[in-house]
Amino acid sequence: MHKLTKTNFLQYLACPEELWLAMNTGGHPTTPSLSALHMMEQGNLIDGLGRTYFEDNFAAEIAENGSEARFQESFETDQFLVRADMLAVNDQANSLVLYEVKATTSSKSDHILDVAFQKMVIASTGYTVERCYLVYLDKNYVLDDELMLPELFVVEDVSDQVNEAYQGVKAAAAAAFAYINGPEPARRITVGCGNKLQCAFVAYHYTDLPSYPVHxxxxxxxxxxxxxxxxxxxxxxxxxxxxxxxxxxxxxxxxxQRNQVIIDHKAIAKELENLVYPLYFLDYETFAYAVPFQNGHRPYQQLLFQYSLHVIQSPGAAISHHEYLLRDKQELVSQLLFSLRENMDAESGTVLVWNKSFEQGRNKECADIYPAYADFLLSVNDRVYDLRDVFQKGFYLHPGFKGKTSLKSVLPVLCPELSYETLAIQNGGEANIKWHHWTEGQFQGDENDSTKEALLAYCELDTWAMVRIWQELEQVTRPGSAGNGPR
Ligand code: SF4
Structure with missing residues (x-):
């Protein structure tokens, strides 16, 4: 008989089939992904800081009121099992106050269900749960030298929301317990899931899915x-x-269905005509962490740790490459900005990016934190051209894109000689976690050098891919144009 934990309960609400498979057949991969491990690591960090915050600020008052502060205490019934983050327990009165720590910057509906589930289990063991609180990160907190826990955390009384959700959670939890201990769910394809068939349940039941599904x-x-x-x-x-x-x-x-390529030559030519030399192909890598570690940053604010820049000064000119990678967490982003400014004209030249809101957003944030670079960064923003627009506006349609316009969807179709698959780091998520581990000193010897090289290679390919796509577009719309300058 499987007992239901609060994590299982939330998984059940998201997709019962996946949970059944994980609990009954080991259908989930046994090794969690790098990003799942990273999320867990951040969760543990915030749990620890939340505990310190609680001990320093609430424990004395709790003791004065005749209660005791307790942490990670387990409660169990025949069907359910929970471990509460923080409690103020009054054993004489058989009552307690529940505090749930979340590594998020707001309270979410899932959190209310999570706390209601805990309350239900704790109440079944004989305690009265008097009040329930969520403890999470204040999104407006800005680091200024020393981490101030009373300012980092928000404590929200969610007792009323929990009471409202309580009966529904009780019924759903009973159904979930019966479900995970019941027969194997029938093989089926469901809809409306953000996973779009990328899940263990589908992989387990459908080995012959089409490569281009209707999802x-x-x-x-x-x-x-x-x-x-x-x-x-x-x-x-x-x-x-x-x-x-x-x-x-x-x-x-x-x-x-027709295996057809549609190119609006005129529209693409018009877009490209507006680009002004020097052409800058720019890409950033960033790292968002629950706890800010550089002054001026907020929880989960994207910290700019790397750029790659390809430059074409004039039509047909050789292409140069510049880059910068922060080597440790204390090295200021301003070092990187200094390098970037050294390699770009302060006022002229189009800056080509892929998905402009990302680079422009980082530039705005950095302009606020480092006013000395504000004019330069805002000028860069004014000169940004999003190369993705060509594909998003439907000027170039290809069945190989499979309806997507990400760089990784377009590149292999237009420039099949280039591939991320040969790189040690193959996506942005992996890059930022590897940078985190590298700058935390988690690697040994040669691994340090190879990680640095892998980070540089990944970011460089992002901008080189843009150069090559731009060259292909130039060729398609203006054969024999200056687009194919030597590298
Ligand atoms: S694709 Fe279907 S089975 Fe898989 S997680 Fe989504 S809803 Fe569940």
Whole structure:
């Protein structure tokens, strides 16, 4: 008989099938992903800081009131098991106050369900849960030399929300317990899940999924997806011609089914004509951590730790490359900004990026923290051109993009000679966690050098990929143009 924990309960609410599989067949991968481990690490860090905050600020008052502060105490019934982060327990009165620590910057509906589940289990063991609090990070907290825990944490009384959710949680928890101990759920494809079939349950039951499923139709709504799935249409190649879709969705399906490439040469040429030399191809890597470690930063604020920049000074000129990587967590971002400013004209030249809101957002934040660089960074923002626009505006449509416009979807189609798959670091999430571990001193000997090289190679490919895509667009729209300058 499996007991249900609060984590299982929330997993059940998200997707019962996946939970059943994980609990009954070991259907989840046994090794958690790098990002899952990173989330756990941050959760543990915040739990520890929350405890220190609680001990320093509440424990004395709790003792004066005849209660005792307790941490990570377990409560168990025949069906359920919980471990409470922090409690103020009055054993004489058989009552307690519950504090749940979250490594987030706001309270979320899931947190209320989590606390209501804990309250239900604790109440079943004979205690009266008098009040419930969430303890989480203040998103407006700004680090100024020393970490101030009373300012870092927010304590919110969620007793009323928990009471409102209580009966529903009780019923759902009973159903969840029966479900995980019940028969194997039938094989089925569901809809409306953000995982888009990337889950253990689907992988376990469906080894022959189409490589381009209907779930990949951009922004398809649940109702339409459901209609297709119920009709057993999983492959985008089988979507009927009379199935109602939006114009862009129909176009995506049509070009997939006809294996057709659509290029609006005129529109692309017009976009490219507006670019002004020198051309700068810029990409940032950032790291968002629960606890800020550089002055001026807030919880989870993206810290800019690396840039890569390819530069083409004039048509046909050789392409140069510049980069900077912060070597430790105390090295100020201003060092990186200094390097970037050294390698860019302060006022002229188009800055090509992929997904401009990201680079522009970081520039705005850095301009606030480092006013000496504000003019330069705001000028960069004024000169940004988002190369992704060509694809997002539908000027270049290719079945190989599979309806996506990310750099990693476009690059292998336009420049098949380039690939992230040969790199030691293959995506941004991996890059920022590796940087975190590298600067924490978690690697030994050669691993330090290889990690640094891998970080540099990954970011460089991001900007080189943009250069190559721009060159391909130049070739397509203006054959023989100066786009293909030597590297
Ligand atoms: S794809 Fe389906 S089975 Fe997999 S997690 Fe989503 S809803 Fe659950």
């Amino acid at each position: 990949d139709i951009a922004r398809i709504n649940v109702k339409k997806l459901e209609a297709l799935v119920l009709d057993n249409i999983l492959d985008i190649m089988e979507v009927p011609a009379d199935f109602k879709l939006s114009r862009p969705q129909r176009l995506q399906v049509d070009i997939a």
